[in-house]
Every structure is written in structure tokens, then in C-alpha cells.
Amino acid sequence: MKVLVAVKRVIDYNVKIRVKADKTGVETANVKMSMNPFDEIAVEEAIRMKEKGKATEVIAFSAGPAQCQETIRTALAMGADRGVHVLSDAELQPLAVAKLMKAVVDKEQPGLVIVGKQAIDDDSNQTGQMLAALLGWSQGTFANKLEIGEGVAVKREVDGGLENVMLKLPAVITTDLRLNEPRYASLPNIMKAKKKPIEQLTSEALGVDVAPRLKTLKVEEPPTRKAGIKVKTVAELVEKLKNEAGVI
Amino acid sequence: MDFEPSSEQQMLIDMVRRFVRTEIIPLEAKLDPDASELAPEDYARLVQKTKAMGLYGIDIPVEFGGPDIDIVTRTLLAIEMSQHRAGLYVPCYGAFGGAGLAQIFEANDDQKERYLYPTLRGEKKPFFGLTEPSGGSDPARAIKTRAERKEQGWVLNGSKIFISGADRAQYGIVFARTDAAKGRGGITCFIVDSDTPGFHVRRVVHTLRSSSYATELEFKDCWVSDAQVLGTVNGGFAVANDRLTRQRIPYAAACIGVAIAAHEMAVEWSKLRETFGTRLSDRQAIQWMLVDNEIDIRTARYFTLEAAERARRGIPFRTEAALCKLIASESGGRVVDRSMQIHGGMGMTKDLPLERWYREMRIRRIGEGPSEVQRMLVAREILGASVR
DSSP: OEEEEEOOEEEOTTSOOOBOTTSSSBOOTTOOEEEOHHHHHHHHHHHHHHHTTSOSEEEEEEEESTTHHHHHHHHHHHTOOEEEEEEOOSOOOHHHHHHHHHHHHHHHOOSEEEEESOOTTTOOOOHHHHHHHHHTOEEEEEEEEEEESSSEEEEEEETTEEEEEEEOSSEEEEEOTTSOOOOOOOHHHHHHHTTSOEEEEEHHHHTOOOOOSSOOOOOOOOOOOOOOOOOSSHHHHHHHIIIIIOOO | OOOSOOHHHHHHHHHHHHHIIIIIHHHHTTSOTTOOOOOHHHHHHHHHHHHHTTOTTTTSOGGGTOOOOOHHHHHHHHHHHTOSTTTTTSGGGGTTOOOOOGGGGGSOHHHIIIIIHHHHTTSOOEEEEOOBTTBSSSHHHHOOOEEEEOSSEEEEEEEEEEEETGGGOSEEEEEEESOTTOSGGGEEEEEEETTOTTEEEEEEEOOSOTTSOEEEEEEEEEEEEGGGEESSTTOGGGTTHHHHHHHHHHHHHHHHHHHHHHHHHHHHHHHHOEETTEEGGGSHHHHHHHHHHHHHHHHHHHHHHHHHHHHHHTSOOHHHHHHHHHHHHHHHHHHHHHHHHHHTHHHHSTTSTHHHHHHHHHHTTTTTSOHHHHHHHHHHHHHHOOOO
């Protein structure tokens, strides 16, 4: 069974992001980029499946500018076998990515697709679900544990607990934080990654319309928190909660 | 002339940086500010990770089982590994493995079996016995410890000082005079087991490096057999000369790493701290300090990478190694000093790593050949060189 994983190039989670002066987005020039942490979990899960003999090949997919190849390279260094890069300088929204992935799935015929539940830049949490819908496949979102047998048993993180579902294959999985702890790429694998192939495609060649359906009006910094006050007595606190905050 | 890391080097840099930030710094927050070791279970867990990364024993030459990476990449990684509180002297608390002493790699096969391999396996720890109360920078003249021929072996008499870890080592490398008439050519290198009769640790010497202590050693009619001679008799200083020169490069790299970490803290703090109604970062006095930090760090980095690149290409790098050690240790001291100044009173507390870096960085101008000796080496090169 082939496993396809999606890896998105995002601003590194250690970077303190800054909104651009014209409020059209966040500053990405000279900012460290790396793989979306949820996607690292997806890559790790796929590699573990291969190590256990449950998967035969792990393909890392990314869509975006030329530098996405670096992100794919990171997945290859972790242990993925080859990469597919859809080159595009356009703004790619979840629906466009899902359509591009569907085109690649049609071509590669994987038995399982694993994606991060969301990317830490736009926090959309849509691509996996949209892809499952476009493919007509089952989906197991917010996966906390996966078990491959006849189908795939997924322990899902839901409000208030864990839900167990059994999916038929092929399926789309989206990863939650506790699914696994991604490995560090090893020196030998980093060296091997250089020789692993990355196929480059375009949205035109795949026949996918990637035009944005959503328009970003404005991006703003979150409002700064106002300074708090100290109250002298419990009575004063209760009074303020009642009359000023209106919460009791 | 390409100063940009390759994509493989960048991946390794990112990986080690992440290791330091997610594995080391959170553990360090729970340790004593002067700690130099992790809890054994944490250490074992991290060693498993560095082994899986293929980077364990990073300073061990590839022919002895170390990872197959060149000295430039090692230098780039050494800059990353030191970016935490204990990083100057114990990068990542030793999770990337130790290397043993340069000389021991030049040992004969029998000695390798008895000392080198057990050291690389982590079973034995060595000490390095060169410096004496009479001096360390000019050991050829300063060494007064004598070794006299007796019964297919040698009898050592004398003392050593500022020796790290001798009380916890299983053996040491000890330089002693075997021919009083010859200066440099009269010194021999011996391997001395710590339980050899006549050898003992006379006292502990406390220094400003409070995370560790040095020792003073005494040799009193301490007999070692011929099998303990490392290299040739009277050839003590010829052992591992090239390796010793190489060591100056990662030594410089650790200084750069700490300087970068201190500078980053100073930049962040200057943007947060307000005095007299404006942020420190708005003040030119502070801005210039930060720029001077930047200049110092970049200078040290270029000089160090140049030395590493020359060593990698196998062309002479003695002068470059001396320069990078000199520049990185001196500029590192300035960067930590300025960063502490920017932090004000907070900078002096043990809540922040700056005070430890400040103390330990001071030693870097003395250890591994003081600044003046490095300058002397460069002066010899300049004055001895023909017209370029």
C-alpha cells in the first residue's frame, strides 16, 4: 500500500510573526520557514507504517513555490521515499490544495492519505476533509492513534474524550498532536535524501483551477491586552464582576 | 568561496538547533544554574536520540566510528550545540558523546585496545596532564616533572596543576621531561593509570568556573612500564600536533554559539524593556552595542569557518586556527559583557544564563593556549613569511 502525506511549508513555529505594514498578510521575507508541525506527525506515522511493513512506499506531497522542495527534502530525510511538488506561486487555499491532491491521488493511487489536521499559519483545518469529500473516501480526522488491519481503526480526539471509528480503505487521515513524536532526521538519511526523486508538476498540467475562492480583506495583530487592576477586598471584586464585567 | 551552508548542512543545523531548544533547554530550566550533568535517565534518553540521528560521537574521527561529516559541518553544528546555559563547556551535556583526547588516537594498537576504545565506548574517562605550577603556555621550558629510566620503564616525579576531572578519571596523559639537556625535544608523553602507586590527586583547585573544579596532581616515585609511552621517547610534543591544532576550531565555535545566544537575548530584551518612557531598542547607545555584538559574531564566524574550510581542504591552517581561537574567545567575551549590560541587574542573576557565560567565557581567553600565545603564533607567521 502506498501512503501519500502532505507537507506544507509554513513560518517556523519559533518565529515571532509580524503583520505587514499594509495589512495584507504577515511578513515572510527573511523569515525562517519549516514544515508544518502537524505534517511532521503525518510523515512520522507513514514512515512507521512502512517500518512495520504496513506500507510499501511513502510519497511526500507539497504545493507552492520552488522552496517547497526544501520541505519535501525534509520529509525525505525523515524517511519518505520520493516527493511530488506542484509548483505554484499563487496563493493556494485549502480547496485548491485538496483538488491538487486529488489529481495526484488519481495518478498515484495510494491506499491512504495522511495530512496534518491544520497548518499553523492559516489554521484552516479543511484540506483533509475537502480531499476526502472530493475523492468520496472515508475520513478519520484528529487522529490520536491508527491501527491498520482490514481497514484502519482510528482513535479520534473529540471534545470530552476519544472516539473509536473503523474506516474502510482507502481513507484520508488528519493527524492530531498526540498521534506520535516525530523523529529527528538522521545524518545518513539526510545524505540519502539528496538522491531521492522529486517529481515537479504544475496546476495547469494537472488541469486544476487553483484560483482563490476567498478574499482576505485585512490582517491585523491581535489587540494588546489592557492592564488589569488590583482590588482591595472580595466585596469589591464581586461588585466589579457584577456591575463592570457583567459576568455574575 | 561560498559561505552559505548547503541544504544538507542547513538540515543538520536545523535539527541540532531543534534538539537544543526542545530537549536541552527545557531540562536545563529544572537544573541547578551551575550544573554540568543531566540526570542519568535523561542523559541516556538523549543519547539514544543522538545515536538515532547518526550524530553520536560527533568529534570522533570517522575511522574510529564517528559520523562521516567534514570539519566545516562539524563547526556549524558546534555553533548550534553550545547555545544553552551549560553550552560553553558541556555542549548538550555531552549527549553527542565525547571524543577522548587528541593524543590517544595516535596510540599504538595495544594502547588503543586498553585506552582509546574503552574511552570511546564511555567506559573510561581520561585527564590531560600538561600544565605545571611553573607554567602551561610554554610547556617545553616549564615542564619540571621528570621521568627517569628504571627497570624497563620510567619513574615519574613532579606535579601538575589545573587538571580537570583527574579525580574521576581512570587514566591520564602526562607529559614529563625525559632528557634535561633538550628543551622541546626532551619531553615524553605517558599514559598513567589513576591507580598507579605514586600517583595521587593532591587537592582540588576551585576556579571561577563553579560548575566544575580543577585538581593538582602529584607524582612521587610513580613507575610506569615502557608500554605506557605514547608516541616516541622525547617525542611527546610531536604526538597529535595536527589534531591539537584542529581542536582550536570547535573551541572557537562554542564561543560563537554562546555569543549568538547572548546576543539574541539582548535583542529581545531591548525590544521589551522600557526606561524613561521608551524602549531600550530605540536608544542609539543600545543600538550600537547590538551592532557591535553583530560585528563581533560575524567576524568570529567568518574567521572560524575559514580555518575549518582550510582544514577540510587539507591546506595549512595553523595561523587561521590560532586567529579563530583568538577572535572567537575575545569577541565572545565582549558580546556576553554587552548583553549583560543591556540586561542590567537581571543579567547578573542566576535566573539567566548570562552570568555563567560571563564567567566561563573569561576562561576561554586562557584555556587551549592564551590569547598572547595565539598572537605569538600569528606574529611568527607574519615575520617569518616571505613577500606575498
